[in-house]
Amino acid sequence: MRFEGAEMRMIHSKMRMCAAGALAALVLAASAVKAETPAASLAVDTAAEAVLANANVRKTLDDIKAADEATFADQKTIAAVPSSPYKEKVRAEYYLKRMQELGFKDATIDAEGNVIALRKGTGGGRPRLVVAAHLDTVFPEGTDFTVKEKDGMVLAPGIGDDSRGLAVLLTLIKAMNSNGLATVGDIMFVGNVGEEELGNLRGVKALFRDHHDIDGFISIDGLGVSRIVNQGTGSHxxxxxxxxxxxxxxxxxxxxxxxxxxxxxxxxxxxxxxxxxxxxxxxxxxxxxxxxxxxxxxxxxxxxxxxxxxxxxxxxxxxxxxxxxxxxxxxxxxxxxxxxxxxxxxxxxxxPAGVTAAESPIVQATQRAVTAVSGVQAKLVGSSTDSNQAMSLGIPAITIGGGGEGGNWHSVNEWYRNVNAYQGPQNALLAILMLSGLDGVSKPALPVRQAGN
Structure with missing residues (x-):
């Protein structure tokens, strides 16, 4: 999966003018989106305003920006670990080790090969939000995954798709832990297998088969932050x-x-x-x-x-x-x-095909997050990603970018530039906090799904 980067360079000039780290800008951004979305739910509005006004959240956003080079370093390290279709084990074992080093002593690799780490909230387990990035690439076994630098770009198979998403998850966890951000709902961080090509979404299919208490799903796959995938293109x-x-x-x-x-x-x-x-x-x-x-x-x-x-x-x-x-x-x-x-x-x-309604809290919360960190209004688009499976099951789901820009997707010459890349994890953080609820600050905007739904 990928996000097209052609429009990103036009948008980045606007992004640089946005003081996303300042309280006034964040609150005004949230109010602007609220005004432009008459159908916005009260739960999302309330959560957005409370989260964006919180001093500890603002510090965490600043920490994420300060950790931009560390995130980029993680991205390059992950990209250099081989991971071919149905051959994700080496990368999965590396990723499990990283999760365990971040405090998830109970993190595991499930029967399908997914790396799963559960960050428990204070609300007894619900709502439960999955935040995922895929471990696999399209490249066959024997591919040279060496990361190279040229003309201000980094080149490597899968450097953006989806090494960027996997690195963003690590940065999110580190930032939340170091700032003591406790959510009300549980967050399940997942490095999943089988997203690309004939993997047939086997990783997320197994995830939803084995876990029936998932209330929402966010896939971090692609670059930039200006697009939200809320429509899953089905294929046979x-x-x-x-x-x-x-x-x-x-x-x-x-x-x-x-x-x-x-x-x-x-x-x-x-x-x-x-x-x-x-x-x-x-x-x-x-x-x-x-x-x-x-x-x-x-x-x-x-x-x-x-x-x-x-x-x-x-x-x-x-x-x-x-x-x-x-x-x-x-x-x-x-x-x-x-x-x-x-x-x-x-x-x-x-x-499978599917759609998450534009009026869904998961879409509206992420729209507010995008505007808060970048100053632009996110586009709602369709694509084929891990979110397809959740959408087909009626589970609210979206796919968002991890920040930065790149191209030559699914090529051994795939390239990446670390331009405004910190906005990716910042965007994900705000969406997670609005949806899961910030303990002592806001209630979860993500509804708990009823049994049988």
């Missing part, structure tokens, strides 16, 4: 293998071809129409097959990606596309009077 991915008898292209001409059948399928898929809203897309991403130029192909394979912001539209597209693939097989067999072509269809990716 398939691997389709076409099989046939094969043969010599001249002497056995007339036999059906696996590649021709796949070609017919691709042509049919290319003519599909999907709605612009809710945004629904498809692509045949990879193809392979055949043995030589003068052979009728006995096998061909393609991978198909389908996405939508609506579960209903995703399922509609899926049904139509799978039917077209079967029609293509029938057409190739009919062309040659054969029944030798078949197709094996395998689901290899499944991310």
């Amino acid at each position: 991915r398939y691997e389709m293998t076409f099989k046939g008898p094969g043969g010599h292209s001249f002497q056995e001409f007339g036999l059906p071809s696996a590649i021709h059948a796949m070609g017919r399928a691709i042509a049919k898929i290319a003519d599909l129409k999907t709605p612009a809203e809710p945004r629904t897309t498809f692509t045949v991403g990879t193809v392979s097959g055949g043995t030589s130029v003068n052979a009728i192909a006995s096998q061909a394979k393609m991978a198909v990606d389908m996405r939508s912001n609506s579960t209903e539209e995703l399922l509609k597209l899926e049904a139509r596309l799978l039917d077209l693939v079967k029609q293509a097989v029938a057409d190739e067999n009919a062309r040659w009077g054969s029944d030798k072509i078949s197709v094996d269809i395998k689901l290899i990716g499944d991310r």
Whole structure:
């Protein structure tokens, strides 16, 4: 997952003009958002004003800014620890050690590979808010994860996605502990596996399978602070293998071809129409097959990606596309009077769609936090992140950036600049305190979910 950085440089000039550390600016920022959001809940308004006016919170924000270089150092250290899909163990063990050093003696690695550390509140366990960042990268085993510096940038696979998020969690914990910030609700800090590509969100799926007392979920994934992901783009991915008898292209001409059948399928898929809203897309991403130029192909394979912001539209597209693939097989067999072509269809990716309403306390609290630390109004956007799973279960969830700017996502030349990066953990801190409640200062704005919901 990533946040686009093109608009960040325009916004940063405005950010530098904002005195986010001053009490007057913070309170005025909160009031401005309140005025612009008539539907804001009283609980969020009350929590925001109390948290932003608290002297200890302001000191913690200043400490986070002062620790900017330390956070950046953690980020580079984490990025250098290898973590490939389904091979996150080394990084998970390192991250567990860091959590234990911060006082979480009961921190564990669960059966799926997630690192879990529970910071208990004063309210008996609820509400319980998860704050997560993902341990995995898209890069295969054997990738060189060495961190390099060039032209004022740091380059490394996954340096921003999501080494930044993992470093932000550590900074949050250190800042909260050193300033004695006690929350009312519990906070579960999680370094989860399986966010990228064919990981299929296996880490957060296991988390929600094993923990039924989660009331809210924040994923720190991406950079900057100007965007809040409150809509989860769902996706289904398939691997389709076409099989046939094969043969010599001249002497056995007339036999059906696996590649021709796949070609017919691709042509049919290319003519599909999907709605612009809710945004629904498809692509045949990879193809392979055949043995030589003068052979009728006995096998061909393609991978198909389908996405939508609506579960209903995703399922509609899926049904139509799978039917077209079967029609293509029938057409190739009919062309040659054969029944030798078949197709094996395998689901290899499944991310549910979902949405957290703009009126939800988790969205509104984070909007206030963004304005308080940066002076800008956050945009609500859609993307495919760990929050998808929570949203699909009806659990309030968002994804926010960890600060800084970067690019070349999912490339070994991914780059990062530590520009206004401290705003990432500052933003997360304020959102956490508003939602979880600050003991003796404010009540939690995050509602406790009812049993069965």
